[in-house]
Amino acid sequence: xxxxxxxxxxxxxxxxxxxxxxxxxxxxxxxxxxxxxxxxxxxxxxxxxxxxxxxxxxxxxxxxxxxxxxxxxxxxxxxxxxxxxxxxxxxxxxxxxxxxxxxxxxxxxxxxxxxxxxxxxxxxxxxxxxxxxx
Amino acid sequence: xxxxxxxxxxxxxxxxxxxxxxxxxxxxxxxxxxxxxxxxxxxxxxxxxxxxxxxxxxxxxxxxxxxxxxxxxxxxxxxxxxxxxxxxxxxxxxxxxxxxxxxxxxxxxxxxxxxxxxxxxxxxxxxxxxxxxx
Amino acid sequence: xxxxxxxxxxxxxxxxxxxxxxxxxxxxxxxxxxxxxxxxxxxxxxxxxxxxxxxxxxxxxxxxxxxxxxxxxxxxxxxxxxxxxxxxxxxxxxxxxxxxxxxxxxxxxxxxxxxxxxxxxxxxxxxxxxxxxx
Amino acid sequence: xxxxxxxxxxxxxxxxxxxxxxxxxxxxxxxxxxxxxxxxxxxxxxxxxxxxxxxxxxxxxxxxxxxxxxxxxxxxxxxxxxxxxxxxxxxxxxxxxxxxxxxxxxxxxxxxxxxxxxxxxxxxxxxxxxxxxx
Numbered sequence: 001x002x003x004x005x006x007x008x009x010x011x012x013x014x015x016x017x018x019x020x021x022x023x024x025x026x027x028x029x030x031x032x033x034x035x036x037x038x039x040x041x042x043x044x045x046x047x048x049x050x051x052x053x054x055x056x057x058x059x060x061x062x063x064x065x066x067x068x069x070x071x072x073x074x075x076x077x078x079x080x081x082x083x084x085x086x087x088x089x090x091x092x093x094x095x096x097x098x099x100x101x102x103x104x105x106x107x108x109x110x111x112x113x114x115x116x117x118x119x120x121x122x123x124x125x126x127x128x129x130x131x132x133x134x
Numbered sequence: 135x136x137x138x139x140x141x142x143x144x145x146x147x148x149x150x151x152x153x154x155x156x157x158x159x160x161x162x163x164x165x166x167x168x169x170x171x172x173x174x175x176x177x178x179x180x181x182x183x184x185x186x187x188x189x190x191x192x193x194x195x196x197x198x199x200x201x202x203x204x205x206x207x208x209x210x211x212x213x214x215x216x217x218x219x220x221x222x223x224x225x226x227x228x229x230x231x232x233x234x235x236x237x238x239x240x241x242x243x244x245x246x247x248x249x250x251x252x253x254x255x256x257x258x259x260x261x262x263x264x265x266x267x268x
Numbered sequence: 269x270x271x272x273x274x275x276x277x278x279x280x281x282x283x284x285x286x287x288x289x290x291x292x293x294x295x296x297x298x299x300x301x302x303x304x305x306x307x308x309x310x311x312x313x314x315x316x317x318x319x320x321x322x323x324x325x326x327x328x329x330x331x332x333x334x335x336x337x338x339x340x341x342x343x344x345x346x347x348x349x350x351x352x353x354x355x356x357x358x359x360x361x362x363x364x365x366x367x368x369x370x371x372x373x374x375x376x377x378x379x380x381x382x383x384x385x386x387x388x389x390x391x392x393x394x395x396x397x398x399x400x401x402x
Numbered sequence: 403x404x405x406x407x408x409x410x411x412x413x414x415x416x417x418x419x420x421x422x423x424x425x426x427x428x429x430x431x432x433x434x435x436x437x438x439x440x441x442x443x444x445x446x447x448x449x450x451x452x453x454x455x456x457x458x459x460x461x462x463x464x465x466x467x468x469x470x471x472x473x474x475x476x477x478x479x480x481x482x483x484x485x486x487x488x489x490x491x492x493x494x495x496x497x498x499x500x501x502x503x504x505x506x507x508x509x510x511x512x513x514x515x516x517x518x519x520x521x522x523x524x525x526x527x528x529x530x531x532x533x534x535x536x
Contacts, residue, residue, distance in 0.1 A: 017185035020154070020176045042154045051151035052194040052210050057187025064186070076186050077373075078397060080214030080348055080482040082509045082531060084502035099513075099527050100486035105345075107484045107527060111501075125501050125509060127529045129346060129397070129484060211507075212531055214348040214482050216375045216397060218368035233379075233393050234352035239479075241350045241393060245367075259367050259375060261395045263350060263480060263531070285453035288422070288444045310422045319419035320466070320478050321459025328454040344454050348482030 004028055008065060021057060025065070026093070033065035033096045039089060039114075050087035050123075055112050058094035059126035062110040066096035067130025070106055077105075079128025087123045089116030104132045138162055142199060155191060159199070160227070167199035171226045173248075184221035184257075189246050192228035193260035196244040200230035201264025204240055211239075213262025221257045223250030238266045272296055276333060289325060293333070294361070301333035305360045307382075318355035318391075323380050326362035327394035330378045334364035335398025338374055345373075347396025355391045357384030372400045406430055410467060423459060427467070428495070433503075435467035439494045441516075452489035452525075457514055460496035461528035464512040468498035469532025472508055479507075481530025489525045491518030501529070508532045 008028035012018050021043065027034035035058055037043075045051040059081050067074040096110040112124040142162035146152050155177065161168035169192055171177075179185040193215050201208040230244035246258040276296035280286050289311065295302035303326055305311075313319040327349050335342040364378040380392040410430035414420050423445065429436035437460055439445075447453040461483050469476040498512040514526040 014180035016176050016178045042150050044150045046148035053191025056190035056194050060186040060190050078216040082212040100524050256368050282448035284444050284446045310418050312418045314416035320462040324458035324462050325455025328458050346484040350480040
Protein backbone atom coordinates (compact mmCIF):
# COMPACT_ATOMS: atom_id res chain seq x y z
CA UNK A 1 0.00 0.00 0.00
CA UNK A 2 1.45 3.34 -1.09
CA UNK A 3 1.71 6.40 1.14
CA UNK A 4 -0.74 8.25 -1.10
CA UNK A 5 -3.29 5.45 -0.88
CA UNK A 6 -2.87 5.39 2.91
CA UNK A 7 -3.43 9.18 2.99
CA UNK A 8 -6.54 8.81 0.82
CA UNK A 9 -7.97 6.11 3.08
CA UNK A 10 -7.56 8.40 6.08
CA UNK A 11 -9.36 11.27 4.33
CA UNK A 12 -12.22 9.00 3.31
CA UNK A 13 -12.49 7.63 6.86
CA UNK A 14 -12.99 11.19 8.11
CA UNK A 15 -15.92 11.77 5.76
CA UNK A 16 -18.96 10.72 7.75
CA UNK A 17 -21.13 10.91 4.67
CA UNK A 18 -18.87 8.47 2.81
CA UNK A 19 -19.13 6.10 5.77
CA UNK A 20 -22.94 6.44 5.78
CA UNK A 21 -23.01 5.48 2.10
CA UNK A 22 -20.35 2.79 2.46
CA UNK A 23 -17.89 4.09 -0.12
CA UNK A 24 -14.46 2.49 -0.36
CA UNK A 25 -11.34 3.90 -1.95
CA UNK A 26 -10.21 1.12 -4.27
CA UNK A 27 -7.47 2.97 -6.18
CA UNK A 28 -5.54 6.14 -5.47
CA UNK A 29 -2.50 7.05 -7.51
CA UNK A 30 -1.19 10.36 -8.89
CA UNK A 31 -3.80 11.22 -11.52
CA UNK A 32 -6.19 8.37 -10.77
CA UNK A 33 -8.82 7.69 -8.12
CA UNK A 34 -11.43 4.99 -7.84
CA UNK A 35 -14.31 4.77 -5.39
CA UNK A 36 -16.49 1.66 -5.04
CA UNK A 37 -19.92 1.46 -3.45
CA UNK A 38 -22.26 -1.47 -2.86
CA UNK A 39 -25.84 -0.60 -3.94
CA UNK A 40 -28.03 -1.45 -0.98
CA UNK A 41 -31.76 -0.68 -0.68
CA UNK A 42 -31.12 2.48 1.36
CA UNK A 43 -29.38 4.05 -1.64
CA UNK A 44 -32.26 3.62 -4.08
CA UNK A 45 -34.95 5.88 -5.53
CA UNK A 46 -38.63 5.20 -6.29
CA UNK A 47 -37.97 2.94 -9.31
CA UNK A 48 -35.45 0.74 -7.50
CA UNK A 49 -32.35 2.20 -9.19
CA UNK A 50 -29.46 3.75 -7.26
CA UNK A 51 -30.52 7.36 -6.62
CA UNK A 52 -29.02 10.08 -8.83
CA UNK A 53 -27.74 11.69 -5.63
CA UNK A 54 -25.63 8.58 -4.97
CA UNK A 55 -24.16 8.75 -8.48
CA UNK A 56 -23.53 12.48 -7.95
CA UNK A 57 -21.84 11.80 -4.62
CA UNK A 58 -19.49 9.37 -6.38
CA UNK A 59 -18.78 11.91 -9.13
CA UNK A 60 -18.15 14.72 -6.65
CA UNK A 61 -15.99 12.67 -4.32
CA UNK A 62 -13.93 10.87 -6.96
CA UNK A 63 -13.25 14.22 -8.64
CA UNK A 64 -12.13 15.59 -5.27
CA UNK A 65 -9.83 12.63 -4.69
CA UNK A 66 -8.23 12.68 -8.13
CA UNK A 67 -7.75 16.46 -7.90
CA UNK A 68 -6.16 15.94 -4.48
CA UNK A 69 -3.83 13.30 -5.93
CA UNK A 70 -2.14 15.99 -8.02
CA UNK A 71 -2.75 19.21 -6.02
CA UNK A 72 -2.82 17.84 -2.42
CA UNK A 73 -5.60 19.82 -0.75
CA UNK A 74 -8.45 20.84 -3.06
CA UNK A 75 -12.04 21.99 -3.09
CA UNK A 76 -14.49 21.10 -5.82
CA UNK A 77 -15.36 24.34 -7.54
CA UNK A 78 -17.91 22.90 -9.94
CA UNK A 79 -18.78 19.92 -12.07
CA UNK A 80 -21.34 18.73 -14.57
CA UNK A 81 -22.72 15.25 -14.84
CA UNK A 82 -24.54 13.42 -17.64
CA UNK A 83 -26.55 10.34 -16.66
CA UNK A 84 -26.54 7.84 -19.49
CA UNK A 85 -28.25 4.74 -18.06
CA UNK A 86 -30.24 3.75 -14.92
CA UNK A 87 -27.96 2.33 -12.22
CA UNK A 88 -29.22 -1.24 -11.85
CA UNK A 89 -26.83 -3.74 -10.32
CA UNK A 90 -24.84 -4.65 -7.23
CA UNK A 91 -22.03 -2.17 -7.19
CA UNK A 92 -21.01 1.25 -8.46
CA UNK A 93 -17.44 2.16 -9.41
CA UNK A 94 -16.33 5.75 -10.06
CA UNK A 95 -13.08 6.06 -11.98
CA UNK A 96 -11.66 9.56 -12.03
CA UNK A 97 -8.72 10.90 -14.03
CA UNK A 98 -7.05 14.24 -14.75
CA UNK A 99 -7.80 15.97 -18.07
CA UNK A 100 -5.53 18.98 -17.43
CA UNK A 101 -3.69 20.22 -14.39
CA UNK A 102 -1.86 23.44 -13.51
CA UNK A 103 -0.41 24.85 -10.30
CA UNK A 104 -3.69 25.86 -8.75
CA UNK A 105 -6.40 24.10 -10.71
CA UNK A 106 -7.14 20.70 -12.19
CA UNK A 107 -9.87 19.81 -14.66
CA UNK A 108 -10.86 16.20 -14.13
CA UNK A 109 -13.25 13.57 -15.41
CA UNK A 110 -15.09 10.81 -13.59
CA UNK A 111 -16.83 7.88 -15.23
CA UNK A 112 -19.29 6.01 -13.05
CA UNK A 113 -20.00 2.38 -13.89
CA UNK A 114 -22.49 -0.14 -12.55
CA UNK A 115 -21.55 -3.77 -12.06
CA UNK A 116 -24.43 -6.18 -12.66
CA UNK A 117 -23.27 -9.79 -12.45
CA UNK A 118 -20.23 -9.89 -14.70
CA UNK A 119 -21.38 -6.95 -16.82
CA UNK A 120 -19.96 -3.47 -16.32
CA UNK A 121 -21.79 -0.53 -17.89
CA UNK A 122 -21.31 3.21 -17.95
CA UNK A 123 -23.94 5.02 -15.86
CA UNK A 124 -22.72 8.61 -15.85
CA UNK A 125 -19.85 10.88 -16.90
CA UNK A 126 -18.79 13.98 -15.00
CA UNK A 127 -16.33 16.79 -15.74
CA UNK A 128 -15.29 19.35 -13.17
CA UNK A 129 -12.84 21.82 -11.70
CA UNK A 130 -10.80 21.31 -8.53
CA UNK A 131 -9.06 24.28 -6.93
CA UNK A 132 -6.01 24.04 -4.69
CA UNK A 133 -6.57 25.23 -1.11
CA UNK A 134 -3.67 27.18 0.39
CA UNK B 135 -52.32 20.56 1.08
CA UNK B 136 -52.62 20.47 -2.71
CA UNK B 137 -52.93 17.29 -4.73
CA UNK B 138 -49.56 17.99 -6.33
CA UNK B 139 -47.87 18.41 -2.95
CA UNK B 140 -49.47 15.17 -1.77
CA UNK B 141 -48.18 13.42 -4.91
CA UNK B 142 -44.70 14.84 -4.32
CA UNK B 143 -44.67 13.65 -0.72
CA UNK B 144 -45.52 10.14 -1.87
CA UNK B 145 -42.70 10.11 -4.41
CA UNK B 146 -40.20 11.34 -1.84
CA UNK B 147 -41.38 8.72 0.67
CA UNK B 148 -40.58 6.01 -1.92
CA UNK B 149 -36.99 7.25 -2.28
CA UNK B 150 -35.05 5.28 0.30
CA UNK B 151 -32.01 7.47 -0.21
CA UNK B 152 -34.01 10.60 0.60
CA UNK B 153 -35.23 8.91 3.78
CA UNK B 154 -31.65 7.95 4.71
CA UNK B 155 -30.61 11.59 4.33
CA UNK B 156 -33.74 12.96 5.99
CA UNK B 157 -34.91 15.22 3.17
CA UNK B 158 -38.33 16.82 3.41
CA UNK B 159 -40.42 18.29 0.62
CA UNK B 160 -41.32 21.75 1.94
CA UNK B 161 -42.83 23.25 -1.21
CA UNK B 162 -44.17 21.72 -4.41
CA UNK B 163 -46.13 23.78 -6.87
CA UNK B 164 -46.19 23.91 -10.68
CA UNK B 165 -42.77 25.34 -11.50
CA UNK B 166 -41.39 25.36 -7.96
CA UNK B 167 -39.98 22.72 -5.62
CA UNK B 168 -38.21 23.04 -2.29
CA UNK B 169 -36.39 20.35 -0.35
CA UNK B 170 -35.16 20.87 3.21
CA UNK B 171 -32.54 18.82 5.02
CA UNK B 172 -31.18 19.00 8.57
CA UNK B 173 -27.35 18.85 8.59
CA UNK B 174 -26.44 16.11 11.04
CA UNK B 175 -22.94 14.75 11.64
CA UNK B 176 -23.51 11.78 9.34
CA UNK B 177 -23.83 14.14 6.37
CA UNK B 178 -20.48 15.86 6.84
CA UNK B 179 -17.06 15.62 5.20
CA UNK B 180 -13.56 15.82 6.72
CA UNK B 181 -13.68 19.57 7.50
CA UNK B 182 -17.05 19.41 9.27
CA UNK B 183 -19.07 20.96 6.42
CA UNK B 184 -22.01 19.24 4.76
CA UNK B 185 -20.49 16.94 2.13
CA UNK B 186 -20.58 18.08 -1.52
CA UNK B 187 -22.44 14.87 -2.27
CA UNK B 188 -25.25 16.01 0.04
CA UNK B 189 -25.47 19.34 -1.78
CA UNK B 190 -25.41 17.47 -5.09
CA UNK B 191 -28.19 15.18 -3.90
CA UNK B 192 -30.32 18.24 -3.11
CA UNK B 193 -29.55 19.77 -6.51
CA UNK B 194 -30.32 16.54 -8.37
CA UNK B 195 -33.50 15.78 -6.46
CA UNK B 196 -34.94 19.31 -6.40
CA UNK B 197 -34.32 19.54 -10.17
CA UNK B 198 -36.15 16.24 -10.60
CA UNK B 199 -39.09 17.44 -8.52
CA UNK B 200 -39.43 20.79 -10.23
CA UNK B 201 -39.16 19.13 -13.65
CA UNK B 202 -41.84 16.65 -12.56
CA UNK B 203 -44.08 19.53 -11.44
CA UNK B 204 -44.41 20.63 -15.08
CA UNK B 205 -43.80 17.39 -17.05
CA UNK B 206 -45.20 14.76 -14.61
CA UNK B 207 -42.72 11.87 -14.88
CA UNK B 208 -39.15 12.89 -15.66
CA UNK B 209 -35.57 11.68 -15.55
CA UNK B 210 -32.62 13.95 -14.90
CA UNK B 211 -30.60 13.93 -18.09
CA UNK B 212 -27.77 16.11 -16.80
CA UNK B 213 -26.92 19.06 -14.59
CA UNK B 214 -23.99 21.22 -13.57
CA UNK B 215 -23.38 22.61 -10.13
CA UNK B 216 -21.19 25.45 -8.87
CA UNK B 217 -20.31 25.43 -5.18
CA UNK B 218 -19.92 28.97 -3.92
CA UNK B 219 -19.47 28.62 -0.14
CA UNK B 220 -18.84 25.84 2.43
CA UNK B 221 -22.11 24.52 3.86
CA UNK B 222 -21.84 25.40 7.55
CA UNK B 223 -25.06 25.59 9.53
CA UNK B 224 -28.10 23.67 10.73
CA UNK B 225 -30.15 23.20 7.64
CA UNK B 226 -29.97 23.11 3.86
CA UNK B 227 -32.76 24.33 1.59
CA UNK B 228 -32.82 23.67 -2.16
CA UNK B 229 -35.16 25.91 -4.13
CA UNK B 230 -35.70 24.82 -7.70
CA UNK B 231 -37.49 26.64 -10.49
CA UNK B 232 -38.08 26.26 -14.23
CA UNK B 233 -35.96 28.31 -16.64
CA UNK B 234 -37.62 26.99 -19.81
CA UNK B 235 -40.04 24.18 -20.48
CA UNK B 236 -41.31 22.45 -23.61
CA UNK B 237 -43.40 19.32 -24.23
CA UNK B 238 -40.66 16.83 -23.56
CA UNK B 239 -37.90 18.73 -21.80
CA UNK B 240 -37.46 21.31 -19.06
CA UNK B 241 -34.34 23.27 -18.22
CA UNK B 242 -34.36 24.09 -14.53
CA UNK B 243 -32.30 25.80 -11.86
CA UNK B 244 -31.76 24.95 -8.22
CA UNK B 245 -30.26 27.24 -5.63
CA UNK B 246 -29.08 25.58 -2.45
CA UNK B 247 -28.93 27.67 0.71
CA UNK B 248 -27.58 26.98 4.18
CA UNK B 249 -29.38 28.25 7.28
CA UNK B 250 -27.03 29.18 10.11
CA UNK B 251 -28.92 30.75 12.99
CA UNK B 252 -31.05 33.42 11.36
CA UNK B 253 -28.67 33.85 8.44
CA UNK B 254 -29.42 32.26 5.06
CA UNK B 255 -26.61 32.02 2.51
CA UNK B 256 -26.23 30.62 -0.99
CA UNK B 257 -24.09 27.48 -1.03
CA UNK B 258 -24.47 26.24 -4.60
CA UNK B 259 -26.30 26.85 -7.87
CA UNK B 260 -27.22 24.11 -10.32
CA UNK B 261 -28.67 24.11 -13.84
CA UNK B 262 -29.91 20.99 -15.58
CA UNK B 263 -32.12 19.19 -18.06
CA UNK B 264 -35.12 17.03 -17.19
CA UNK B 265 -36.62 14.77 -19.84
CA UNK B 266 -40.20 13.51 -19.83
CA UNK B 267 -40.57 9.75 -19.49
CA UNK B 268 -43.34 8.20 -21.63
CA UNK C 269 -22.35 57.26 -20.08
CA UNK C 270 -20.69 55.84 -16.96
CA UNK C 271 -16.95 55.24 -16.61
CA UNK C 272 -17.57 51.50 -16.36
CA UNK C 273 -19.61 51.47 -19.57
CA UNK C 274 -16.89 53.46 -21.32
CA UNK C 275 -14.29 50.95 -20.08
CA UNK C 276 -16.44 48.07 -21.32
CA UNK C 277 -16.81 49.64 -24.76
CA UNK C 278 -13.04 49.94 -25.04
CA UNK C 279 -12.51 46.28 -24.14
CA UNK C 280 -15.12 45.15 -26.67
CA UNK C 281 -13.54 47.33 -29.37
CA UNK C 282 -10.25 45.51 -28.79
CA UNK C 283 -11.87 42.12 -29.40
CA UNK C 284 -11.47 41.53 -33.13
CA UNK C 285 -13.80 38.56 -32.96
CA UNK C 286 -16.57 40.68 -31.43
CA UNK C 287 -16.11 43.19 -34.26
CA UNK C 288 -16.27 40.38 -36.85
CA UNK C 289 -19.58 39.25 -35.37
CA UNK C 290 -20.89 42.78 -34.85
CA UNK C 291 -21.58 42.57 -31.11
CA UNK C 292 -22.48 45.74 -29.22
CA UNK C 293 -22.32 46.36 -25.49
CA UNK C 294 -25.77 47.70 -24.68
CA UNK C 295 -25.58 47.66 -20.88
CA UNK C 296 -22.68 47.47 -18.44
CA UNK C 297 -23.20 48.13 -14.76
CA UNK C 298 -21.78 46.50 -11.63
CA UNK C 299 -23.37 43.06 -11.70
CA UNK C 300 -25.05 43.39 -15.10
CA UNK C 301 -23.88 43.16 -18.71
CA UNK C 302 -25.82 43.04 -21.94
CA UNK C 303 -24.52 42.29 -25.43
CA UNK C 304 -26.64 42.75 -28.56
CA UNK C 305 -26.01 41.20 -31.96
CA UNK C 306 -27.84 41.54 -35.28
CA UNK C 307 -28.40 38.12 -36.89
CA UNK C 308 -27.10 38.41 -40.44
CA UNK C 309 -26.76 35.55 -42.91
CA UNK C 310 -23.07 35.08 -42.15
CA UNK C 311 -23.95 34.02 -38.58
CA UNK C 312 -26.31 31.21 -39.54
CA UNK C 313 -26.08 27.41 -39.70
CA UNK C 314 -27.51 24.96 -42.26
CA UNK C 315 -31.16 25.37 -41.17
CA UNK C 316 -31.09 29.16 -41.32
CA UNK C 317 -30.97 29.71 -37.53
CA UNK C 318 -28.22 31.64 -35.78
CA UNK C 319 -25.39 29.13 -35.28
CA UNK C 320 -24.94 27.61 -31.81
CA UNK C 321 -21.41 28.98 -31.88
CA UNK C 322 -22.83 32.50 -32.10
CA UNK C 323 -25.07 31.86 -29.09
CA UNK C 324 -22.07 30.38 -27.28
CA UNK C 325 -19.97 33.41 -28.13
CA UNK C 326 -22.63 35.64 -26.56
CA UNK C 327 -22.80 33.45 -23.47
CA UNK C 328 -19.01 33.35 -23.09
CA UNK C 329 -18.50 37.05 -23.68
CA UNK C 330 -21.42 38.34 -21.60
CA UNK C 331 -20.25 36.12 -18.72
CA UNK C 332 -16.76 37.61 -19.09
CA UNK C 333 -18.13 41.15 -19.05
CA UNK C 334 -20.39 40.66 -16.07
CA UNK C 335 -17.59 38.94 -14.15
CA UNK C 336 -15.31 41.85 -15.05
CA UNK C 337 -17.92 44.31 -13.78
CA UNK C 338 -17.40 43.00 -10.24
CA UNK C 339 -13.82 41.61 -10.33
CA UNK C 340 -12.17 43.96 -12.91
CA UNK C 341 -9.92 41.66 -14.93
CA UNK C 342 -11.17 38.10 -15.29
CA UNK C 343 -10.81 34.96 -17.35
CA UNK C 344 -13.66 32.57 -18.06
CA UNK C 345 -12.74 29.35 -16.32
CA UNK C 346 -15.74 27.36 -17.53
CA UNK C 347 -19.42 27.52 -18.33
CA UNK C 348 -22.30 25.33 -19.38
CA UNK C 349 -25.04 26.27 -21.77
CA UNK C 350 -28.50 24.84 -22.41
CA UNK C 351 -30.13 25.66 -25.74
CA UNK C 352 -33.88 25.84 -25.35
CA UNK C 353 -35.18 27.09 -28.72
CA UNK C 354 -33.81 27.71 -32.26
CA UNK C 355 -32.59 31.29 -32.69
CA UNK C 356 -34.91 32.64 -35.39
CA UNK C 357 -35.26 36.40 -35.61
CA UNK C 358 -33.45 39.66 -36.21
CA UNK C 359 -31.41 40.18 -33.10
CA UNK C 360 -29.86 38.35 -30.17
CA UNK C 361 -29.53 39.84 -26.70
CA UNK C 362 -27.43 38.25 -23.95
CA UNK C 363 -28.23 39.46 -20.45
CA UNK C 364 -25.72 38.40 -17.84
CA UNK C 365 -25.92 38.73 -14.06
CA UNK C 366 -23.96 37.63 -10.99
CA UNK C 367 -25.23 34.65 -8.99
CA UNK C 368 -22.48 34.77 -6.36
CA UNK C 369 -19.25 36.66 -6.09
CA UNK C 370 -16.20 36.46 -3.81
CA UNK C 371 -12.77 38.06 -3.86
CA UNK C 372 -11.31 35.92 -6.60
CA UNK C 373 -14.23 34.23 -8.28
CA UNK C 374 -17.71 35.01 -9.54
CA UNK C 375 -20.39 32.55 -10.58
CA UNK C 376 -22.59 34.19 -13.19
CA UNK C 377 -25.57 33.49 -15.39
CA UNK C 378 -26.35 34.61 -18.92
CA UNK C 379 -29.74 34.38 -20.60
CA UNK C 380 -29.72 34.74 -24.38
CA UNK C 381 -32.90 35.97 -26.05
CA UNK C 382 -33.92 36.30 -29.69
CA UNK C 383 -35.96 39.26 -30.89
CA UNK C 384 -38.35 38.40 -33.71
CA UNK C 385 -40.55 41.36 -34.59
CA UNK C 386 -41.92 42.51 -31.26
CA UNK C 387 -41.55 39.09 -29.63
CA UNK C 388 -38.65 38.29 -27.33
CA UNK C 389 -37.95 34.64 -26.50
CA UNK C 390 -35.37 32.78 -24.46
CA UNK C 391 -32.92 30.88 -26.67
CA UNK C 392 -30.32 29.65 -24.19
CA UNK C 393 -29.20 29.84 -20.55
CA UNK C 394 -25.61 29.63 -19.42
CA UNK C 395 -23.93 29.37 -16.01
CA UNK C 396 -20.21 29.76 -15.50
CA UNK C 397 -17.19 30.66 -13.41
CA UNK C 398 -15.03 33.77 -13.85
CA UNK C 399 -11.66 33.98 -12.13
CA UNK C 400 -9.88 37.19 -11.26
CA UNK C 401 -6.56 37.73 -13.03
CA UNK C 402 -3.82 39.27 -10.89
CA UNK D 403 -13.17 9.98 -49.24
CA UNK D 404 -15.98 8.15 -47.47
CA UNK D 405 -19.67 8.88 -48.01
CA UNK D 406 -19.96 10.08 -44.42
CA UNK D 407 -17.05 12.48 -44.82
CA UNK D 408 -18.59 13.79 -48.04
CA UNK D 409 -21.93 14.27 -46.23
CA UNK D 410 -20.15 16.11 -43.38
CA UNK D 411 -18.37 18.42 -45.83
CA UNK D 412 -21.71 19.36 -47.40
CA UNK D 413 -23.25 20.17 -44.01
CA UNK D 414 -20.26 22.33 -43.03
CA UNK D 415 -20.40 24.13 -46.39
CA UNK D 416 -24.02 25.09 -45.63
CA UNK D 417 -23.04 26.69 -42.31
CA UNK D 418 -22.33 30.30 -43.17
CA UNK D 419 -20.87 30.89 -39.72
CA UNK D 420 -18.35 28.08 -40.21
CA UNK D 421 -17.34 29.64 -43.52
CA UNK D 422 -16.97 33.05 -41.86
CA UNK D 423 -14.62 31.51 -39.30
CA UNK D 424 -12.83 29.31 -41.83
CA UNK D 425 -13.43 25.95 -40.17
CA UNK D 426 -12.53 22.78 -42.05
CA UNK D 427 -13.75 19.26 -41.40
CA UNK D 428 -10.53 17.26 -41.21
CA UNK D 429 -11.93 13.94 -39.97
CA UNK D 430 -15.43 12.47 -39.90
CA UNK D 431 -15.99 8.84 -39.07
CA UNK D 432 -18.64 7.03 -37.04
CA UNK D 433 -17.90 8.20 -33.49
CA UNK D 434 -15.18 10.70 -34.39
CA UNK D 435 -15.15 14.23 -35.79
CA UNK D 436 -12.34 16.74 -36.15
CA UNK D 437 -12.60 20.41 -37.07
CA UNK D 438 -9.55 22.55 -37.84
CA UNK D 439 -9.36 26.32 -37.84
CA UNK D 440 -6.53 28.72 -38.67
CA UNK D 441 -6.21 31.44 -35.98
CA UNK D 442 -6.22 34.74 -37.86
CA UNK D 443 -6.35 38.19 -36.27
CA UNK D 444 -10.11 38.50 -36.77
CA UNK D 445 -10.65 35.59 -34.37
CA UNK D 446 -8.77 37.10 -31.43
CA UNK D 447 -9.74 38.85 -28.20
CA UNK D 448 -8.13 41.82 -26.41
CA UNK D 449 -5.01 39.92 -25.25
CA UNK D 450 -4.21 38.50 -28.67
CA UNK D 451 -5.43 34.95 -27.92
CA UNK D 452 -8.12 33.20 -29.93
CA UNK D 453 -11.43 34.39 -28.46
CA UNK D 454 -13.28 32.04 -26.08
CA UNK D 455 -16.22 32.28 -28.45
CA UNK D 456 -14.09 30.71 -31.19
CA UNK D 457 -13.12 27.84 -28.88
CA UNK D 458 -16.79 27.49 -27.92
CA UNK D 459 -17.82 27.43 -31.58
CA UNK D 460 -15.38 24.55 -32.17
CA UNK D 461 -16.70 22.69 -29.12
CA UNK D 462 -20.33 23.19 -30.12
CA UNK D 463 -19.83 22.29 -33.76
CA UNK D 464 -17.52 19.31 -33.27
CA UNK D 465 -20.00 17.92 -30.71
CA UNK D 466 -22.77 18.37 -33.26
CA UNK D 467 -20.77 16.60 -35.95
CA UNK D 468 -19.74 13.66 -33.80
CA UNK D 469 -23.31 13.28 -32.52
CA UNK D 470 -24.51 13.35 -36.13
CA UNK D 471 -21.98 10.67 -37.06
CA UNK D 472 -23.88 8.18 -34.86
CA UNK D 473 -27.45 9.58 -34.82
CA UNK D 474 -27.65 11.24 -38.29
CA UNK D 475 -29.57 14.46 -37.66
CA UNK D 476 -29.05 15.99 -34.21
CA UNK D 477 -29.39 19.19 -32.25
CA UNK D 478 -27.05 20.19 -29.46
CA UNK D 479 -29.12 20.18 -26.31
CA UNK D 480 -26.40 21.45 -23.98
CA UNK D 481 -22.71 21.31 -23.24
CA UNK D 482 -20.17 22.53 -20.72
CA UNK D 483 -16.68 23.68 -21.48
CA UNK D 484 -13.58 24.10 -19.32
CA UNK D 485 -10.84 26.37 -20.65
CA UNK D 486 -7.47 25.15 -19.48
CA UNK D 487 -4.92 27.34 -21.32
CA UNK D 488 -4.93 30.51 -23.48
CA UNK D 489 -5.16 29.68 -27.18
CA UNK D 490 -1.86 31.01 -28.56
CA UNK D 491 -0.65 29.58 -31.84
CA UNK D 492 -1.46 29.15 -35.51
CA UNK D 493 -4.22 26.61 -35.57
CA UNK D 494 -6.98 25.09 -33.46
CA UNK D 495 -8.08 21.48 -33.72
CA UNK D 496 -11.23 20.15 -32.07
CA UNK D 497 -11.36 16.39 -31.69
CA UNK D 498 -14.74 15.03 -30.67
CA UNK D 499 -15.69 11.52 -29.65
CA UNK D 500 -18.71 9.67 -28.26
CA UNK D 501 -18.82 8.86 -24.53
CA UNK D 502 -22.18 7.08 -24.64
CA UNK D 503 -24.84 6.73 -27.27
CA UNK D 504 -28.44 5.46 -27.28
CA UNK D 505 -31.26 5.56 -29.83
CA UNK D 506 -32.18 9.17 -29.32
CA UNK D 507 -29.30 10.75 -27.44
CA UNK D 508 -25.51 10.79 -27.45
CA UNK D 509 -23.22 12.18 -24.76
CA UNK D 510 -20.02 13.33 -26.39
CA UNK D 511 -16.70 14.94 -25.56
CA UNK D 512 -14.61 17.42 -27.50
CA UNK D 513 -11.00 18.30 -26.77
CA UNK D 514 -9.72 21.47 -28.36
CA UNK D 515 -5.99 21.78 -29.01
CA UNK D 516 -3.82 24.65 -30.19
CA UNK D 517 -0.92 24.07 -32.56
CA UNK D 518 2.00 26.41 -31.99
CA UNK D 519 4.96 25.50 -34.19
CA UNK D 520 5.37 21.77 -33.65
CA UNK D 521 3.80 21.85 -30.19
CA UNK D 522 0.21 20.75 -29.63
CA UNK D 523 -1.48 21.67 -26.35
CA UNK D 524 -4.90 21.18 -24.84
CA UNK D 525 -6.87 24.44 -24.68
CA UNK D 526 -10.32 23.30 -23.60
CA UNK D 527 -12.46 20.25 -22.89
CA UNK D 528 -16.20 20.09 -23.48
CA UNK D 529 -18.89 17.54 -22.64
CA UNK D 530 -22.41 17.70 -24.00
CA UNK D 531 -25.67 16.12 -25.08
CA UNK D 532 -26.85 15.69 -28.66
CA UNK D 533 -30.48 14.79 -29.34
CA UNK D 534 -31.71 13.06 -32.46
CA UNK D 535 -34.10 15.12 -34.60
CA UNK D 536 -36.99 13.14 -36.12
